[in-house]
Amino acid sequence: MSESRISCEEVVQRLFEYMDRELDSYTSAEIQRHLERCHDCFSRAEFERQLRERVARSGQQEAPERLRHRIREMIERF
Amino acid sequence: MTASNRRPRPLPTSKECRGQFEQEVTRLMDRLYGTALRLARNPDDAEDVVAETVSNAWRKLDQLDDLAHMEGWLFRILHHTFVSHWRRRQCRQEKEVDIEPEDNDIRFSLFEKLHQPFLLWWGAPEKEFVNALLHEDIQNAIDNLPDGYRVVIVLVEVEGYSYEEASGLLDLPLGTIRSRVSRARTLLQKALWSQGQDAGLAKCCGQPSGTSSGGDL
Ligand SMILES: [Zn+2]
Numbered sequence: 129m130s131e132s133r134i135s136c137e138e139v140v141q142r143l144f145e146y147m148d149r150e151l152d153s154y155t156s157a158e159i160q161r162h163l164e165r166c167h168d169c170f171s172r173a174e175f176e177r178q179l180r181e182r183v184a185r186s187g188q189q190e191a192p193e194r195l196r197h198r199i200r201e202m203i204e205r206f
Numbered sequence: 207m208t209a210s211n212r213r214p215r216p217l218p219t220s221k222e223c224r225g226q227f228e229q230e231v232t233r234l235m236d237r238l239y240g241t242a243l244r245l246a247r248n249p250d251d252a253e254d255v256v257a258e259t260v261s262n263a264w265r266k267l268d269q270l271d272d273l274a275h276m277e278g279w280l281f282r283i284l285h286h287t288f289v290s291h292w293r294r295r296q297c298r299q300e301k302e303v304d305i306e307p308e309d310n311d312i313r314f315s316l317f318e319k320l321h322q323p324f325l326l327w328w329g330a331p332e333k334e335f336v337n338a339l340l341h342e343d344i345q346n347a348i349d350n351l352p353d354g355y356r357v358v359i360v361l362v363e364v365e366g367y368s369y370e371e372a373s374g375l376l377d378l379p380l381g382t383i384r385s386r387v388s389r390a391r392t393l394l395q396k397a398l399w400s401q402g403q404d405a406g407l408a409k410c411c412g413q414p415s416g417t418s419s420g421g422d423l
Contacts, residue, residue, distance in 0.1 A: 187237060
């Protein structure tokens with residue numbers, strides 16, 4: 129009854145917005161259902177998710193000692 | 207949240223509070239710096255942004271309802287601090303992002319370049335590609351994005367902002383955020399693709415250029 133009606137093309141088109149949680153709950157649920165059934169779209173979504181995780185981790189970088197020192201000195205003066 | 211379970215707000219000037227503040231700032235330093243660096247691109251600017259963030263945070267500490275919420279709060283201050291730096295600079299630079307020419311293969315997809323549906327025995331080249339990417343590859347690709355795209359993608363993908371939050375913070379229309387996020391991803395994937403090819407990561411998947419221009423399957 130609630131067979132997935134959304135096409136692979138539509139899923140691909142909206143995949144990023146889906147991952148960004150920017151779609152309404154109906155569309156989002158449709159895509160989720162599609163991904164549970166369609167191997168091709170699922171692999172694509174997995175790939176984008178992994179890539180995105182790598183991008184998210186790029187927000188971590190060892191702070192130079194000079195900066196740590198500067199901040200310590202600053203806080204002491206507060 | 208009832209009044210009874212809300213902890214009394216510590217005095218911002220007390221020794222204990224300063225200790226906690228310093229501890230939290232120290233703990234988060236690598237992420238504060240990393241985020242500032244992805245946003246600002248230049249290490250000196252990133253250090254200034256972090257320093258200004260810490261100073262702004264200390265000044266506004268009485269606005270923080272609970273020290274346990276300091277992490278998210280500090281990052282929001284960092285984003286605001288960066289954005290105000292950035293706006294000042296943008297005013298001087300005449301918005302490079304708006305004059306950036308539209309690329310013709312707007313639908314570039316790394317997945318489509320790498321995925322080989324008929325080569326099941328080969329495993330998953332697209333996964334191997336992602337795994338083989340170095341931290342520096344990703345940093346380079348982000349750092350080389352045009353300013354307006356870089357900032358939006360860092361806020362959304364690294365910092366987890368919704369489009370609406372990014373729109374509010376950057377004072378840009380929602381539609382602009384939406385299109386920049388999408389464009390930034392395309393540019394990012396293209397950059398990773400060409401870096402990967404330079405590094406020999408994608409030699410199994412280098413298709414002759416004639417078959418891959420459209421990107422559609
Ligand atoms: Zn599909």
